Amino acid sequence: MKQFFSEIYESLLKKYGKQNWWPADSIFEVMVGAILVQNTQWFNVKKAIRNLKDEKILEPRKMALCSEERLATLIVHAGYYNVKSKRLKNFLDFLMINRFDFYALKIKQREELREQLLNINGIGPETADSIMLYALDHKTFVVDAYTRRMFSRLKKDFSWMTRVTYDELKSFFEENIPDDLYFYNEFHALIVVHSKDICKSKPLCGECLFMKKCDYCKMSKKSCS
DNA sequence: ACCCAGGTGGCCC
DNA sequence: GGGCCACATGGG
Numbered sequence A: 001m002k003q004f005f006s007e008i009y010e011s012l013l014k015k016y017g018k019q020n021w022w023p024a025d026s027i028f029e030v031m032v033g034a035i036l037v038q039n040t041q042w043f044n045v046k047k048a049i050r051n052l053k054d055e056k057i058l059e060p061r062k063m064a065l066c067s068e069e070r071l072a073t074l075i076v077h078a079g080y081y082n083v084k085s086k087r088l089k090n091f092l093d094f095l096m097i098n099r100f101d102f103y104a105l106k107i108k109q110r111e112e113l114r115e116q117l118l119n120i121n122g123i124g125p126e127t128a129d130s131i132m133l134y135a136l137d138h139k140t141f142v143v144d145a146y147t148r149r150m151f152s153r154l155k156k157d158f159s160w161m162t163r164v165t166y167d168e169l170k171s172f173f174e175e176n177i178p179d180d181l182y183f184y185n186e187f188h189a190l191i192v193v194h195s196k197d198i199c200k201s202k203p204l205c206g207e208c209l210f211m212k213k214c215d216y217c218k219m220s221k222k223s224c225s
Numbered sequence B: 001a002c003c004c005a006g007g008t009g010g011c012c013c
Numbered sequence C: 001g002g003g004c005c006a007c008a009t010g011g012g
Helices: A002-016 A027-036 A042-054 A059-063 A068-074 A080-095 A102-106 A110-118 A125-135 A145-154 A155-160 A166-176 A181-200 A215-219
Strands: none
Touching: A002 A145, A002 A166, A002 A181, A027 A042, A027 A080, A027 A125, A042 A068, A068 A080, A110 A125, A125 A166, A125 A181, A145 A155, A145 A166, A145 A181
16 A cells, blocks of 8 residues: 555656645745635635735734734635634634744644644644644645545545545555655645646546546546546 | 635534 | 535636
């Protein structure tokens, strides 16, 4: 199984190259982006980030001083702007309690930090893991809808992946991929990039990378998307 | 005019 | 513990 995941990783890397996620100029920008991208496409998030930068409030202490209402108007393009402005505020409360000390968050115990992030209203498992992995260099695997869909269709044996809980799937990946921060970082990014790529033109399974020999494809001729 | 997007929390049973 | 729903913009 470990060999299988390594091969998938190598194939994706060969096809798409290094992704060097997360695209951002600062740790805080990664964190904000992780919240704004919830159920939203990245190009919409970019507009919101642009606004925050133009208004000079893409800094923890500045944003903490910004009213929730003003924040909402600046992030409209990211969708769910009322919900997300509240979530950003909740997250800023957490940062404030931690004295905006990112280094302290980096060296905090992994499970302790994850628990604290999950306690914030508006931060679920995927957002918590994204912040930990891409902003704070914690080795924690990020599961998302793409991960479930891509792998469950890759192998018939993986169909269970659409049904298990987030943490169960996360553990399965962590037990079967190399114990390496860079791998964690790059693998999730490649899964997202590949998933978006094959969805773009809504091809048949036989046209997708990995899908030529996949069990799902043999079973049916259904579309990938 | 649909459908979906790198989720999450609240409510109900 | 699981099934539904609201949240909202923008692109295909």
